[in-house]
Every structure is written in structure tokens, then in C-alpha cells.
């Protein structure tokens with residue numbers, strides 16, 4: 001199926017750029033990919049598209065694609081009803097969209113599949129990125145799949161599994177004694193001097209498009225209706241911004257059964273909550289917090305260049321930006337893993353914490369349809385899991401436990 005991409009557009013002032021050339025940012029801020037949705041509306045049939053293979057490429061008319069798609073099998077992720085967790089929280093309709101099933105165990109695969117596809121199409125030979133975690137593994141895997149070199153810069157405190165998985169997939173991995181901003185500076189140096197293709201969050205426009213497919217998929221799975229509330233663990237924000245873009249595109253395509261859009265809740269941890277502060281202070285840009293500490297590595301983003309895009313979407317939706325207590329994350333993980341058998345990552349645990357507060361404060365009603373995004377698998381967080389090992393019995397069965 002042909003893609004209906006028309007051009008690229010600056011998110012700050014609407015300046016247009018041709019598609020098919022290398023473009024990164026405009027005035028240091030992100031670019032949107034724009035589509036000819038009027039034409040697509042005439043030619044692409046919603047109910048034919050749903051007969052295609054159940055993966056994210058069924059939405060290819062609304063994705064930028066090169067000559068050859070680089071894929072590891074980006075399956076449609078299940079939207080799992082959570083009846084036991086719902087009873088525990090006192091709500092009626094609760095779902096978790098389980099993104100942990102994607103290649104390399106996180107939703108970062110969606111973004112990298114499209115970004116690496118485009119990097120190949122634009123003639124890149126080496127891709128590079130700064131990352132706090134899962135994006136490094138995903139980039140390394142898709143670069144390997146495409147036959148590209150990959151260079152990954154991580155702060156030295158990035159999760160162990162993320163460090164080794166990127167190396168396992170053949171990337172050159174450098175640990176940097178500093179924050180993610182310093183890693184980003186090194187990538188930009190390599191881009192300027194060596195021609196590396198910069199995959200940094202929102203510094204190329206295509207990862208966002210891949211993550212947008214979460215919104216298309218969710219709508220399709222709910223019979224082309226949207227839930228009342230979406231809770232999304234927000235770091236750099238591409239997932240939340242991407243979904244909001246998806247809802248706009250679906251509306252322009254005339255594919256939604258109702259005009260009802262969800263309230264978007266950007267969920268962070270008290271250990272790093274720049275968006276929450278900006279939201280509460282009525283600001284459009286976030287300031288980096290002083291001390292950043294959270295086990296939810298995906299939320300360890302003190303300064304994202306798409307902050308205003310996240311805050312615009314949250315406000316336009318009537319949702320909110322809220323932080324869950326850092327020291328509660330592990331217990332919210334347990335709650336979901338034990339009650340529902342879903343491998344919940346600490347980032348998504350923040351959504352559970354935010355939901356508890358939002359219910360108590362009446363910001364979410366108990367009869368609403370609520371969707372939480374589980375952005376990665378719990379198994380990727382060995383530092384968190386290791387704290388559980390001492391609690392396991394060392395040997396022998398204590399039969400009395402079963403009485």
C-alpha cells in the first residue's frame with residue numbers, strides 16, 4: 001500500500017520541508033510528518049485494512065516508509081481486560097495494553113522499526129543515539145536487522161539489561177559518566193564529524209510515527225472508539241504525542257465511530273517529574289529537576305525537547321500530568337504482576353499509582369473506560385528484581401505454608 005506522506009512540518013512555526021531528504025529539527029524543536037489525509041480518506045478503506053496481517057505495518061498508508069521495511073515482527077499487542085485489578089482499585093472497565101510483547105521487550109520497537117526503515121531509505125550507514133535504556137536495545141536490534149552500524153551512549157547508571165542487550169545486538173556501547181544530555185552532545189558531535197544518523201528522541205521525526213501506531217491499534221481494538229482515560233508513562237513523550245496525533249488523523253479520516261476523545265494522563269515518578277511541575281505551574285515548557293532518581297529508567301528524562309507537545313496534548317484532552325510516589329513503584333508492579341499475570345515495568349507501575357490518586361481525587365470516575373500502557377517487560381529491570389531474590393526461600397519446602 002502506498003504511503004500518503006505529503007511533507008514535514010515544524011512543530012513550532014509550521015515551516016514546511018520536503019519529505020525524502022534528511023531533516024532533523026527546526027530551531028532546535030521537532031518536526032511533524034504530515035499526510036494527505038483527504039486523498040487517503042477516499043482511497044484507504046478502514047475495514048479492508050483490518051484484514052491485513054495483525055502487525056503495525058497494516059497502518060503503512062499513515063507511516064513514512066522507505067523502499068524496504070525493516071521489521072522484526074511488530075505484532076499487534078493485546079489489550080487485556082484486568083478484572084481483578086479493577087476490583088482492587090474499585091473501577092469497572094480497566095485494560096492494560098501490553099507492549100512488552102514487542103521485539104526487545106518494549107514499545108521502543110515501534111519507533112525504531114520506522115526510524116531505522118527511514119535511516120536506511122535515506123542512505124545512512126551508522127545510526128547513533130543517547131539513551132537511558134530500552135531505546136538502545138531496540139536501536140541495536142533494528143540496526144543489526146538492517147545491516148547498519150549502531151553507536152549507543154548511556155549514562156553509567158542505565159539498567160544493566162539495557163547495557164548488555166545493546167552490546168549483544170552488536171552495537172558499540174559507551175557508558176558516560178554524566179546525564180543523558182551529555183550523551184546527546186556526543187551523538188551530535190559524531191553526527192557533525194562522522195555523518196552518523198542521529199536517532200535521539202524527537203530529533204528525527206520518524207520514531208514518533210512508529211509510536212503513533214499505538215493509537216491506531218487501540219482504536220481498532222475498541223471497535224474504532226476511544227477510551228475515556230489513557231494513562232501513559234511519560235519520559236520524552238513520543239508515545240503520548242504520537243497517540244494524540246493518531247486520534248487527530250483517525251478523526252480526519254472519518255474512521256472513528258464517535259467524537260469522544262480520551263483524557264490523557266502523563267504519568268511520572270516523584271523521582272523525576274518535570275512535566276508535572278510545568279503542568280501545575282501553567283507553563284508550556286518544563287525545567288529540569290535538580291535531583292533525578294527513579295528505578296523507572298524510561299521516566300528519567302529531565303529535559304525533553306517535545307515538552308510543549310506533551311503539555312499541549314494533555315491540556316487539550318482535559319487530562320493531567322501527575323506523579324506517583326517513587327517508593328511505591330515496586331509494590332504497584334507486584335500488584336499487577338500478582339493479580340493479573342502481566343509483566344508490568346516500573347514505568348507503567350507509575351500509571352497505577354497515578355490512577356489510585358486520580359480516582360481518590362475524582363479526576364477519573366469509577367465507571368469510565370480506562371487504559372494503562374505497559375511499555376516494557378518487568379524482566380528487563382534486573383536491579384529491581386534482584387531486590388526480590390533475598391525473599392525467596394533458600395531450600396526445602398515449608399509444608400505448613402500450604403495448610
Ligand SMILES: *Cc1c(COP(=O)(O)O)cnc(C)c1O
Pocket residue numbers: 106108133134135201233234235236237238239240298299345347348375376
Ligand atoms: C522510553 C520509555 C518510556 C517513555 O516513553 P516516551 O514515549 O518517550 O515518553 C516509558 N516506559 C518505558 C519502559 C520506556 O522504555
